[in-house]
Every structure is written in C-alpha cells, then in structure tokens.
Amino acid sequence: MSQHLSHLDLLEAESIYILREVAAEFARPAMLYSIGKDSSVMLRLAQKAFYPGKIPFPFLHIDTTYKFREMIEFRDANCRRLGIDLILHTNTEAIQSGANPFKLGTKRCCALLKTQALLDALKLHRIDAAIGGARRDEEKSRAKERVFSFRDAFGQWDPKNQRPELWNLYNGRVDAGQSIRVFPLSNWTETDVWRYIEREDIPVVPLYFAKKREVLVRGNLIIPLEHDFELRENEKPQQVMCRMRSLGCTYCTGAVLSEADTVSKIIAELQQFRRSERENRIIDHDQEGSMELKKREGYF
Amino acid sequence: MNSLTATTGLLRFLTAGSVDDGKSTLIGRLLWESGGVYEDQLEAVRKVSAGKNGTADLSLITDGLKAEREQAITIDVAYRYFSTPRRKFIIADTPGHDQYTRNMVTGASNADLAVLLIDARKGLLEQTRRHAYIIWLLGIRHIVLAVNKMDLVGYDQRTFTDICDVFEQSTAFMDTVKKHFVPLSALCGENIVQRSSNLGWYDGPSLLELLETVPVSQGSDSGDFRFPVQNVVRPDPDFRGYAGQIVSGKVQAGQEIIALPSGRKSRVEQILLYKQTLDEAIAPQSVVLTLQDHIDLGRGDMLVEPERMPAVANQFLADLIWMAREPMKKGVPYLIRHASQVLCCTVTEVIHGLDFQTFASHEAETLQLNAIGKVRIVTHKAMFFDAYSSNRATGSFIMVDPATNDTVGAGMVSAEDLTVHDSAPYQAAVPLPATYSTGLTVWFTGLSGAGKTTICSSVYTELLALGFRVEVLDGDVIRRKLNSDLGFSQKDRDENVRRIAFVAQLLATHGVIVLVAAISPYREVREEIRRDNPNFIEVYVNAPLEICEQRDPKGLYKRARNKEIEKFTGIDDPYQPPLVPEVECRTDREMVKASSARVVSAIQFFFASRLNKDEGQAMSCPDAGRAEIAEQSRIQSNREDCL
Numbered sequence: 001m002s003q004h005l006s007h008l009d010l011l012e013a014e015s016i017y018i019l020r021e022v023a024a025e026f027a028r029p030a031m032l033y034s035i036g037k038d039s040s041v042m043l044r045l046a047q048k049a050f051y052p053g054k055i056p057f058p059f060l061h062i063d064t065t066y067k068f069r070e071m072i073e074f075r076d077a078n079c080r081r082l083g084i085d086l087i088l089h090t091n092t093e094a095i096q097s098g099a100n101p102f103k104l105g106t107k108r109c110c111a112l113l114k115t116q117a118l119l120d121a122l123k124l125h126r127i128d129a130a131i132g133g134a135r136r137d138e139e140k141s142r143a144k145e146r147v148f149s150f151r152d153a154f155g156q157w158d159p160k161n162q163r164p165e166l167w168n169l170y171n172g173r174v175d176a177g178q179s180i181r182v183f184p185l186s187n188w189t190e191t192d193v194w195r196y197i198e199r200e201d202i203p204v205v206p207l208y209f210a211k212k213r214e215v216l217v218r219g220n221l222i223i224p225l226e227h228d229f230e231l232r233e234n235e236k237p238q239q240v241m242c243r244m245r246s247l248g249c250t251y252c253t254g255a256v257l258s259e260a261d262t263v264s265k266i267i268a269e270l271q272q273f274r275r276s277e278r279e280n281r282i283i284d285h286d287q288e289g290s291m292e293l294k295k296r297e298g299y300f
Numbered sequence: 301m302n303s304l305t306a307t308t309g310l311l312r313f314l315t316a317g318s319v320d321d322g323k324s325t326l327i328g329r330l331l332w333e334s335g336g337v338y339e340d341q342l343e344a345v346r347k348v349s350a351g352k353n354g355t356a357d358l359s360l361i362t363d364g365l366k367a368e369r370e371q372a373i374t375i376d377v378a379y380r381y382f383s384t385p386r387r388k389f390i391i392a393d394t395p396g397h398d399q400y401t402r403n404m405v406t407g408a409s410n411a412d413l414a415v416l417l418i419d420a421r422k423g424l425l426e427q428t429r430r431h432a433y434i435i436w437l438l439g440i441r442h443i444v445l446a447v448n449k450m451d452l453v454g455y456d457q458r459t460f461t462d463i464c465d466v467f468e469q470s471t472a473f474m475d476t477v478k479k480h481f482v483p484l485s486a487l488c489g490e491n492i493v494q495r496s497s498n499l500g501w502y503d504g505p506s507l508l509e510l511l512e513t514v515p516v517s518q519g520s521d522s523g524d525f526r527f528p529v530q531n532v533v534r535p536d537p538d539f540r541g542y543a544g545q546i547v548s549g550k551v552q553a554g555q556e557i558i559a560l561p562s563g564r565k566s567r568v569e570q571i572l573l574y575k576q577t578l579d580e581a582i583a584p585q586s587v588v589l590t591l592q593d594h595i596d597l598g599r600g601d602m603l604v605e606p607e608r609m610p611a612v613a614n615q616f617l618a619d620l621i622w623m624a625r626e627p628m629k630k631g632v633p634y635l636i637r638h639a640s641q642v643l644c645c646t647v648t649e650v651i652h653g654l655d656f657q658t659f660a661s662h663e664a665e666t667l668q669l670n671a672i673g674k675v676r677i678v679t680h681k682a683m684f685f686d687a688y689s690s691n692r693a694t695g696s697f698i699m700v701d702p703a704t705n706d707t708v709g710a711g712m713v714s715a716e717d718l719t720v721h722d723s724a725p726y727q728a729a730v731p732l733p734a735t736y737s738t739g740l741t742v743w744f745t746g747l748s749g750a751g752k753t754t755i756c757s758s759v760y761t762e763l764l765a766l767g768f769r770v771e772v773l774d775g776d777v778i779r780r781k782l783n784s785d786l787g788f789s790q791k792d793r794d795e796n797v798r799r800i801a802f803v804a805q806l807l808a809t810h811g812v813i814v815l816v817a818a819i820s821p822y823r824e825v826r827e828e829i830r831r832d833n834p835n836f837i838e839v840y841v842n843a844p845l846e847i848c849e850q851r852d853p854k855g856l857y858k859r860a861r862n863k864e865i866e867k868f869t870g871i872d873d874p875y876q877p878p879l880v881p882e883v884e885c886r887t888d889r890e891m892v893k894a895s896s897a898r899v900v901s902a903i904q905f906f907f908a909s910r911l912n913k914d915e916g917q918a919m920s921c922p923d924a925g926r927a928e929i930a931e932q933s934r935i936q937s938n939r940e941d942c943l
Contacts, residue, residue, distance in 0.1 A: 005585070007310040007388045016586035017545045020530040024599050024640075025785065048574040049543070049586070053535040136379045143378040162376065163707045164402045164623050166409040168545075169637045169698045173705040173784060187390055189381045 008196055012045065015184040017168060018147060019049040022129050022182050023056045025172040029129035029182075030087065032118075033059035035071045036247040038133030038185055040204050041193055043082070045184060058085040060121060060130070064113040065095060066249035068226060074205045089121035101251040102230050110252075119155040128174060131182045137189045147186050153177035191270050198263045208266065210243040210258040222255040311516055314392040314407040316435070317417030318427040322448045325357075326417060326486035327380060327393055330508065333493040334382045376400070377407040386512040401430065401670040402623035405710055408434055409696070412516050413442040415507070420453045420483075423463050429470065430656040436474040437619055437672070437712065439692050442514055444480045446507060451485040455498045473659070476689070480514075482507050524686070525549035525557075526610070526694050527603040528639035533588055541572065541588040542597060544640065547693035549605070550582040551589070557603045559595055560684045565606065566593040598791060600641030602684055602694075610686045610694060615678040617651065617714040619688075622667035624701065624708035628675075629666070631810065633782065633803045634708065636679060638697040642785055643683055644799040645699070646806055649676040667709075674714065680802030688712035702782040739769075739808030740906060741801065741833060742899065745820045745878060746841030747870045748856055749848035751887035751895070752817040755841060758896035760815055763903070768813050773800055775818030788867045794825040801829035808835060813903065821869045823876040837906060839899055840881035843888045845870050 005013075022029045031046065033039050046055045061075060079086045091099070094112040101109040122130055136143045146162050148170040163171055172180050185193070197204060214237050216223045223229065224244075225237055229251065242255035243266075260266045317323045380391040392407030394400075408414065414435040418428060435443055445467055453459045460483045468479065482491060483499050484507060490496035493508045505513065526548045533541040551557075555568050571578040572588040581587045589603065597603075604610060622628050628647060636643045651674040653664030667673045688695030699709035742759070744752040756772055763770045778800055779786070786792040797820045804814040820826055830836050848870065849857040860868035867873040883902045885895035 005582070010310050010584065013545060013584050013586040017530070020543050020586070024531050050531075050533060051572070051574045051588070052539060052541070053533040137381045143380065144376045159376065164406045164698075164710065165707075166406055166698055166710045167692070167696045168410075169696065171637065171698060171700055171705070171707045173635075173700060173702075175705065175784075187379070187381070189383075191383070192388075 008192065008199060011188055011192060012048070012196070014168075014187065015042075015045045016049040018170070018182065018184040019046055019131070021170055021172070022131060023050070025170075026129040026180070028125065028127050029057045029131060030060045030122075030125065030127045031055075031057060031131040032133070033061045033075070033086070034133065034247070035061070035067070035075045035205060036133070037193055037197060037204050037208060038135065038188075040202050041188075041196055042131070042133050042184060043078075043084075044196075044200055044202050047082075055084065057131075058087050058125075060087045060089065060125070060127070062114055062117045062121060063088055063090045064117070064249050065090060066101065066113070066251060068205075068207055068224070068247065068250055068253075070207050071205050071247060074203075078203065087121070087125060089117055089124070091117035091120065101249065106252055113249075122155065122179060127179065129172065129180045129182055131184060133185050134183050135185050135188050135190070135193075136183075145183060145186065147183055148172055149181045149183065150174070151179045151181060155179070157181075191267065194263060194267050194270060198267060205247060207244040207247060210241055210261045210265075212239050212241050213255065214238070215240050215242060215255060222257065224250060224253070224255055226250040309386075309516055310388050310390070311413065311511060311514070312390045312392070312411050313413040313415060313511065314394050314404075314411040314435075314440075315415045315417065316394050316404055316407075316431040317448075318419070318422075318425050321417040321419045322486045323393065323417045326415075326446065326448065326484075326492070327391060328357075329486050329489055329492050330391075331380060331382050333489065334384055334508065377403050384508070384512060389511065401434070402621070402710075404431065405434055405438065405621050405623070408438040408440060409710070411438075411440055413444065413511070413514055414440050415444045415446050418445060418447050418463055418467075420447050420449045420459055420463065424466055424470070426656060429659070432467075432471050432474070433654075433656060433659065433672075434621075436471070436477050437621075439476075439688060439712075441476065442478050442480065444482060444507070444510060447481070447483045448486050450483045450490065450499060451488050455483075457501045460502075470659075480504075480510060482510065523549050524608040524610075524691065525551055525603075525605040526639075526686075526691065527551065527557075527589065528641070528694075529597060529599055529601045529603065530640050532598055539590070540594065541570075541590045542603070543586075543588050544603075545586045546581055546583045547639070548583045548691055550580060551603075552580045553578075556606055557591070558606050558609070559597050560602045560604060560610070560612070561682060562596065562601070564593075564595045566591040566595055568592075600639075602639060604684075610684045610691075612682050612684050614680070614682045615648075615676060616683075616685070617674060617676055617716055618697075618711040619672060619714060620647075620667060620675045620677075620699070621672050621710045622669060622708065623710065624706060625669055626701075626708075627666045627668050628709065631806055633702065633799075633806060635700040635702050635782070636677075636683075636697045636711075637700060638683060638685065639694055641683075644680040644782070644802045645677050647675045648678050651675060675711075677711070680798050685713050687715035689715050738835075739810065739812045739814065740835045740837065740903065741804040741808060742813065742815050742837045742839060742903060743801075743804075743820070743826070743829075744815065744817045744839045744841050745826060745881075747843065747845060747848045747875055748819055748868075749851045749853055750841040750843040751885070751892070752819075752841045754892055755839075755885060755887070755895050755899065756815045756817045758892050759899045759903075762896060762900050763813055766900075769811055770813045770815065771807050773804060773814060773816045773818075775800070775816075775820075778803075778818070788873070790822065793820075794822060797822075797825045797829065801833065805833055819869050819875070821873065821875045823878065826878065835906075837883070837902055838878050838881045839902075840878045840884045841895075842877065842884055842886050847888045 031042060050056060059079070091113050099109060099112050134142055134145065136145060144159060146165045148165065149157065150163055151157060174180060214225050216225060216229065216231065216235055216237050218235065222240060222242055241257065241259060243258045243260060244253060245256050247253055258269060260269045315323050315327060376395065378393045380393060382389050392411060394404040394407035416428065416431055418424065432443065445464065447460050447463055450460070464481045482504065483502050484491035486492060491499055491506045493506055495506050527544050527546055529542045529544050531543040533543050551568055551571065553568055553571055556565060557568060558565050569590040569592045571581045573585065630647050633644055633646055636645045650664045650666060652661035653667065653671060653673040654661055664673055686694045695713040697711045698707050699711060700706065701708045744756055746752050753774060760770050760772055779796065782803070783796050783799055786796050797818065800816055800818055804816055807814045826838065830838065852858060856865060856868065857871065859865045860871040869875050883899050885898065887895060
C-alpha cells in the first residue's frame with residue numbers, strides 16, 4: 001500500500017511534534033489564544049497532539065477590552081464547549097487610568113494593553129513557554145524567528161543572538177525567569193491555514209465572513225465601528241459588504257471589501273489577493289521596522 | 301497567486317552564496333515572478349529603496365531585519381514561502397558571511413536541495429567551497445549551482461562551463477550529491493522562471509522548472525522504522541498510548557516492534573491520528589501508538605523494528621560543527637539532544653579538523669567557532685542511533701552547554717566505528733577509556749537534612765589542606781544547572797544520579813577527588829554506578845527521619861507534609877539505605893568533625909590501597925576492597941564511640 005501525504009499533512013505532523021515537545025520539556029507552558037483563525041488552527045492541532053488525552057496546558061488570552069464583541073462571544077462559547085482551561089489577563093491598571101487607542105495613539109496603547117499585559121501575565125503565572133500562532137510569512141521580521149525563540153528575563157528578543165536551530169531538535173533550556181516563545185505554525189502560510197480550516201471543518205469567528213457591516217471609510221482603511229469610535233468632522237458611517245482578514249482590536253483592524261461568505265470563497269479570494277493580510281493592521285506601519293521593534297520589546 | 305491543490309508536494313531548499321553574489325535579489329525575483337510578493341510589501345520596499353535609485357530593490361523583500369538593511373548583509377536565516385501549481389516551496393535564505401556559518405548550517409539541516417550562488421565574474425571562492433562542503437555534510441542530495449550575473453560577462457558560455465568544470469573537479473568526492481548547473485541573471489530575471497534568448501546555448505530547465513521537477517525523497521533515509529517516544533498519553537487507567545513522530549520508515553497495526561533501551565518486544569495494537577484509526581502510518585506522520593503488551597516505556601525511549609536495529613553504544617565518532625564563541629573543550633560535560641532524549645556527554649578526542657580550502661583534514665586539539673571536525677564522543681549511558689548518512693533523524697544531535705543553555709554544536713554520527721549489537725537488553729555499554737581511573741568519586745547519600753552538604757564542606761576543607769584537588773557536586777546545584785530538565789519520577793531521579801556520576805568520573809580523569817552530595821534514594825542505581833566506576837566510595841549520611849524533619853533547613857518537609865511538594869523522599873517516596881557503605885555517618889549521634897574525619901581517612905585508605913594494587917599487591921575483587929574500607933571506617937567509628 002502506498003500512501004501520499006499532502007503538504008497539509010506534513011505541516012500538521014510538524015506542528016503536532018512541536019506541541020508535544022513543549023508539553024514534555026516545560027514545567028508551565030501556556031498557549032496564547034487570540035481567538036483568530038491561527039489560534040483556531042492551533043487549538044485543533046493541540047487537540048490532535050494529545051488525543052485521546054486532554055490538552056495538557058492552559059490557554060491565555062490577553063484581553064485589551066477593545067476586541068470585537070463577536071470575538072469574545074466566540075471565545076467563551078468555544079472554550080466552554082471544549083472544556084479548555086482559559087486564563088484571562090487585562091492590564092486593568094492602564095485601562096483604569098484611561099489608556100485607549102484614541103487618547104494614546106496605537107503605539108502607546110499597544111505597548112500597554114498588549115505587550116505589557118502579556119509580559120505581566122507570563123510573569124504572574126510563571127509561564128516558561130508561551131505558544132503563539134505567528135507565522136513566518138506574515139511580516140518580514142517574523143521570517144527570521146526560530147520555532148523555539150528565546151526571551152530573556154525581561155521578555156526581550158535579541159535577533160542578532162538567536163540560538164541555532166537544527167533539524168527538529170529544539171533547545172528549550174532556560175534559567176528561572178527566562179522563557180521560550182514557541183511558534184508551531186512557523187511554516188504555514190495564510191492559504192495553508194484556510195485550507196486546513198476547510199479540510200478539518202474548524203469553527204472560526206464569523207467576522208471573517210463577508211456581510212454588510214457598519215463601517216467608516218477613511219482613506220484606504222475600512223474601520224468597523226465599535227467601542228465608541230470617535231468620528232472626525234464630516235465623517236459618516238456607511239454600510240459596506242466586507243470582511244476581516246485578520247483580527248485584532250477594533251480600532252486597529254481594518255476590514256477588506258469582499259463578497260466571500262464561506263471558507264471556500266475565502267480561499268478562492270486569496271488566490272487573487274495581491275495585498276498582504278497584515279496590511280490592515282495599523283500597528284505594523286506606525287513606524288519603519290515597527291514590528292521588529294515591538295518584538296524586541298516582547299510583543300508576539 | 302497561482303492555485304494550489306491539497307496534494308501538491310513540498311520542497312524545502314536553501315540558498316547560499318558569498319556576499320554580493322546576488323542571493324537576496326534571486327529570491328526576491330523568484331517570489332515576485334511566482335506571485336509570492338504582495339503589492340503592499342513591494343510598496344514598502346519601494347519606500348525604503350527610493351532614496352537609492354528609484355526602482356524597487358528586490359533584495360529588500362528578503363532582508364527583513366532593520367540591522368541587516370542598514371548593513372546591507374543578511375545576518376540570519378530568513379524563511380520564505382511560495383507555491384506554484386506543482387509544489388509548495390519553503391526557502392531558507394542563509395547568510396553568506398563566514399561568521400554566520402552556524403546560521404547556514406541551521407538552514408541546511410532541514411533542506412532537500414541547495415541553490416548555491418556564484419558570481420560569474422568571480423568564479424568559485426573559498427566561501428562557496430565551504431558552503432558546498434556543509435551541504436554535502438548535512439546530507440542534502442541536490443546542489444543547484446546557479447551561476448549568476450551572466451549579463452555582466454556577456455552571456456559567455458565558456459565562462460559558465462569553466463566554472464562548472466572547476467566545481468565538478470573540486471567536489472568530485474561528494475558522490476552522494478547530484479549536481480545541477482544553471483546560468484542566469486537574477487537582476488534581469490533571465491532563466492529564473494522564463495528561459496532567456498540571451499542564453500540560447502543553454503538547453504536545460506530554468507531554475508524554477510528545475511525546482512518544480514527535482515524528485516524529493518525522504519532525504520537519505522534508509523526506510524527503517526524509528527519512533528522516538530515524545531509523551532505518554534494516559535487519559536484514564538485503561539488507555540496507554542505513546543505519542544511521537546515516525547521519523548523514518550513506516551509502521552502497521554499488528555507489526556512486531558522492539559522498545560529501546562529495554563529490548564522488550566511487543567506488537568503495535570493501534571495507530572491513532574486524532575479520532576482516526578489507521579492500518580498503516582509513514583514518516584513523517586505524528587501519531588499515537590498503543591502496544592499489545594504493557595511495557596515500561598517513556599519519553600526518550602524508541603520503538604524500532606526487530607530486523608533493522610540501530611546501533612547502541614556509549615561512544616561514537618561524529619562530524620561536529622562548533623557554533624559557540626568559546627572553543628570546544630575536551631573532557632567537560634555537555635548535553636546532547638538526540639531524538640527525544642537528553643544525554644550527558646563529553647568529547648574525549650578530536651580525530652581531525654577540516655580545512656575548507658583543500659577539503660583536507662589536519663590535526664586539531666579543539667574546534668573554534670564555525671570549525672568542523674571529526675570527534676569521539678562518550679555519553680553517560682548507551683545511546684541508540686544510526687549513521688547520519690543512512691538516517692538524518694536518528695544520526696543527528698545538538699550539543700548544549702549546561703552552564704549557559706546555549707546550543708554550541710551540531711553533530712552527525714559517522715558511519716565508521718559503529719558497533720551494532722543484537723536485540724538483547726542494552727545494558728552492556730562500552731566501558732569508559734582506561735584513563736578514567738586516576739581520581740575518586742565520594743558519594744554522599746541520605747535523606748534531605750541528614751547533613752550531606754555539611755559533611756561535604758568539612759571534608760572539602762580538610763582535603764584541600766592535605767593538598768588534594770577536590771570538587772563538590774551538590775545535588776541541588778546540579779539540578780538547577782545540568783539537570784534542569786529532570787523531574788522527580790524514579791526514572792528522572794535515576795537519570796539525575798547517572799549524569800552526576802558521569803561528571804564525577806570526568807573530573808576524576810584529571811585526578812580530582814569529587815564529593816557528590818545527592819539524596820540518591822534508590823539502591824539499584826547507586827549499585828549500578830558503583831559497578832561502572834572502580835574508584836568509588838559510598839558514604840551513608842544517616843539520621844532518623846524525625847531528626848531530619850525537625851532540622852528541616854530548607855522548609856521542604858513542611859511543604860511535603862502540606863502536600864505542596866509531591867514525591868518527597870522519606871514522606872511519600874522511599875529512601876533505600878545502602879547495605880554496605882564504605883562509611884556510615886550517624887549525624888544524630890556524632891559531631892560533624894568526627895564524621896568528616898572518618899570520610900577523610902577512608903579516602904586516604906583508598907589511595908593507599910590503590911598504591912599497593914599498582915605495585916602488584918592488588919585486592920582480588922572490588923568488593924573485597926570495599927569491605928576493607930568499610931571495616932577500617934567501622935573500627936575507627938567504634939574507637940571514637942569508646943572515647
């Protein structure tokens with residue numbers, strides 16, 4: 001009997017291997033759960049890695065309180081249904097002192113509500129391995145990220161001094177306070193993720209599917225209106241057929257014009273897209289080399 | 301982008317070349333022409349390169365990091381992805397500079413093919429030869445020699461064939477590699493995707509055509525079934541599965557397997573992939589296997605097929621690539637990560653180093669950063685492996701420095717000197733070389749709080765005063781550094797003891813007296829290390845549990861009683877006292893000074909009797925010697941009691 005493994009089978013096998021290594025090598029691993037499509041794929045891979053056992057680590061969601069309502073609903077329903085151990089963390093101090101993207105600008109806001117909150121949560125729960133869904137095809141500095149990526153005691157990444165990573169032999173040794181970020185989806189592309197969602201019939205947040213939504217069109221950006229978004233003078237919301245290509249906070253996530261209301265239509269649409277998925281993420285573009293700077297500081 | 305069906309194959313390849321060979325431009329071109337670059341990414345590149353000449357510099361697509369763009373060199377492996385209707389491709393774009401050779405090795409370790417770039421004007425450089433050698437050494441089966449910048453040599457056929465000839469000649473010994481040659485111009489986009497009329501004399505495929513059609517095999521793998529166990533899946537008492545990736549070969553339900561290192565045979569009951577039950581699974585699938593018999597099996601163990609066993613030995617030869625600024629040191633402990641296990645090891649010998657210019661070997665004492673050499677490695681217990689040339693997964697390992705946690709070396713087991721044993725249980729490891737017999741291991745065992753560390757420090761001071769070379773290996777310290785990957789299961793405790801014993805023996809090679817203070821609760825493993833080490837004295841530091849618990853210097857007993865710590869020796873995990881220790885110290889009855897004096901005299905007696913042994917008046921068996929030391933110590937102890 002001869003078998004042929006598709007490239008999705010190969011990617012799946014690699015990711016499962018990585019997740020099992022994390023479970024075996026670390027005392028307190030956790031999976032960063034951002035509710036997006038990549039998180040949904042990671043969740044399925046984690047189920048597969050340990051079935052018929054349970055997923056042996058908790059999920060951690062850094063809630064900025066500026067996420068879409070539909071994301072939170074999806075998170076709660078999904079985790080309840082699957083019996084997932086979910087840890088929520090919010091930088092409540094910053095939010096109480098009035099941190100929001102409108103007041104601080106995206107850069108400061110992200111530093112406080114995401115990066116700082118993440119580092120605090122990792123410290124609070126003494127997490128020594130944080131599993132993230134970042135892919136190397138997403139952004140240029142991510143293209144150089146290791147699968148097991150070392151962070152010093154301050155959560156920082158030193159791109160010039162990464163551990164060599166050979167074959168599939170991952171070095172996860174850390175001293176107290178240091179940690180490893182693990183990226184099981186490193187070799188997946190956006191198309192791979194959607195093909196896998198289709199093949200495995202994985203539920204995702206409905207925001208990914210096209211429908212008429214109330215949005216503000218500002219220059220090239222299509223901004224969904226939630227969380228008392230402050231309109232400028234002469235700006236008016238409109239109903240537009242659109243969908244989200246990647247999910248973040250409401251203010252920082254632009255929609256794309258699209259008619260794709262099923263997974264297979266999304267895949268078909270991706271074949272024609274000539275623009276990258278993070279283009280609508282304002283934070284990536286707030287200064288040249290900005291993702292790399294955020295990563296050095298500890299952002300995922 | 302082009303459409304892709306779910307059954308497209310996957311090709312992982314690396315690109316390498318010297319600085320300014322145009323590697324980044326070539327990749328930028330491949331991505332761009334196959335539709336792998338989005339318009340906004342290109343715009344971002346245009347924005348940056350605008351200051352220079354107005355047109356988009358395609359190399360900037362791949363040179364991701366800011367530091368690199370500033371220095372205009374590629375300092376780390378960048379991974380790129382693109383697909384054509386025929387295949388999905390993963391490119392590892394590796395650095396050219398020699399100080400980043402370790403990053404090139406990283407990119408090469410998972411590749412099926414290598415594209416080696418040559419500047420047509422410059423021909424072969426030392427750098428190129430180094431890269432070719434690494435590609436060959438890492439077991440890659442296809443090299444594409446891409447002779448770039450053909451536009452700058454007037455598309456001259458002769459220039460191209462001369463370069464190919466020189467390359468063929470100087471790499472003739474690399475007979476496991478298939479060599480392909482393509483003339484091209486990355487800057488002008490000639491022979492990358494489309495063939496070029498300027499290169500009409502060339503009738504081979506374009507680079508992309510070649511990449512799409514090269515046959516991808518499972519690398520060099522022999523096809524022998526190898527399954528390193530990663531985790532045990534045990535959701536309930538009725539189910540016991542072993543999770544892992546089939547790294548080579550295949551497995552069928554009902555097939556007979558052997559578990560290593562125990563040597564126990566069983567049959568595969570079920571092959572599970574999530575909710576599916578498979579009849580057969582092949583490399584590189586990640587599955588869960590259940591077995592027909594209940595055998596003790598855990599992480600680090602390996603399932604193999606009985607007819608095709610791996611080699612089993614505690615020493616072997618390997619090609620080692622050194623990746624740390626600190627040169628390699630012989631005789632110091634490093635950790636090896638191999639398959640799913642971690643072993644303690646040391647390099648005992650550098651057989652030879654390698655000169656990249658001539659590919660000739662030369663004598664070497666050590667390996668510097670980016671150097672490659674053949675070395676002999678000794679591990680603290682038997683390792684099961686294949687030669688790298690027949691199995692990339694079970695023939696490769698990395699070396700980690702336990703003090704810094706850095707990955708310092710990458711190794712490939714040589715086919716020479718492999719000892720293949722039969723399928724009997726695997727305890728018979730090769731003994732350490734004869735030189736391992738000059739110093740002494742003094743092993744202090746006993747409950748937590750019995751006084752091991754206290755007596756140790758006292759003995760340490762006295763021995764120093766007597767002019768001995770002494771080192772203390774404290775169990776708590778070793779657990780924080782060398783053995784931080786181990787827990788407190790019986791298996792991990794035994795492993796802890798074995799590694800400490802190994803390090804102690806290494807130090808003893810240099811004439812050091814090594815004082816080990818470790819609870820080491822299990823008798824069997826203590827007896828095992830004694831068997832392997834003729835220069836061994838066991839000191840039983842004995843105080844009743846109640847006394848230790850009253851002392852509780854680290855507050856651990858309290859925490860164990862409160863159930864904050866599990867498997868604590870003496871509380872909910874057994875302590876098995878030695879039956880015939882050379883020295884027993886009753887720390888509840890005698891002063892520290894008295895205890896340490898008896899240990900010191902036992903050590904002196906040991907060296908005195910070995911002196912006799914060397915002069916031909918040896919004791920017939922080690923146990924006789926042991927009894928004698930114990931007797932001496934007892935006599936002295938009685939004498940002190942009388943006083």
